Amino acid sequence: MEQHTNRFPISHVIGFLLSLVLTFGAAWIALMTSLPANVIMWIIGGLAILQAAIQLLLFMHMREGEDKIVNSVNMIYAAFLVFVIVAGSIWVLTSGHSH
Template sequence: MDNHTKGFPVTQIYGFILSLVLTFAALFIALKTSLSANMIIWIIGTLAFVQAGLQLFMFMHLKDGEENGPKMVNIIYAIFLALVIVFGSIWVMSFGM
């Protein structure tokens, strides 16, 4: 019996709790540690990346269904677009081109 037939979304509750833990870990690192600003940014970025992956699997039903091909293509395309937007913005702000 899987989570959808039981009526109670156990995996979504676990995902929500893990997302809260990662968010509060980032908050603690940002406010209560004496690390350098560069190190804090890298740690928070890593935690954000982990949380994005967690949400893809827990909330976006990435592993549900039989046909994962179209889902993976859409996710790869979304990651590509996000990287182009982020790095393109950094490039424009840094070099003014």
């Protein structure tokens, strides 16, 4: 039988505030700086990865549960699949123009 407690979800509030800061930070960098476009894209991509990690840890409870190792392995596999799909798509789309 699960025990439910009526405590304030402070981790959700912290995660929400951090997500807002990262989102507005990315918007500010994109709109208010005169950095080169490729630098802006790298910064926004880094902030997006950081925000995804915050979402996984604070909202999706990756640190909780009995199968922490299974959760970690699943996340590593999902990250590998994302890398293969994105890198493969970029490779196919850019190499097609050279022929």
